[in-house]
Amino acid sequence: MAAAGESFDLVLDGESIRFESEDVLVESVAAEGYACAEDGGYLVGLDTRLDDGLLQEGLARELVRSVQDARKQAGLNVSDRIVLRVTGDGAVEAAATAHREFLMDETLASDWGEEGFGATYTCEHSQDDIQWKIELARVE
Incomplete structure (x- = not known):
């Protein structure tokens, strides 16, 4: 796993592909029943289901x-x-x-x-x- 802003290589079908930081968009999407917030490189997830x-x-x-x-x-x-x-x-x-x-x-x-x-x-x-x-x- 690469740190934010770093390039990385991914091997697909035996071929290595280099990705630069500007090639990648990382987006957090909360699963159903959860809420998440991201700030400063940290991600927090909360279970919002009511028992x-x-x-x-x-x-x-x-x-x-x-x-x-x-x-x-x-x-x-x-x-x-x-x-x-x-x-x-x-x-x-x-x-x-x-x-x-x-x-x-x-x-x-x-x-x-x-x-x-x-x-x-x-x-x-x-x-x-x-x-x-x-x-x-x-x-x-």
């Missing part, structure tokens, strides 16, 4: 955003602790279960409410055909 774990994490982050919005709509102070319950379809339930500690930490939830826990604020959200319900109550 179930990444999709769940993304949904969990969206749930946090929704809960933070619900806290604001409920008139809670930034430092108020809450009891939280998030319900929805299978994807929501899976994300909320897998990332419950993250959800609770990010939203200052001190407890995960069971059905009928006495929510003082309730709202519903949806995104990309996924729907969920947020119930919360300020901890006294």
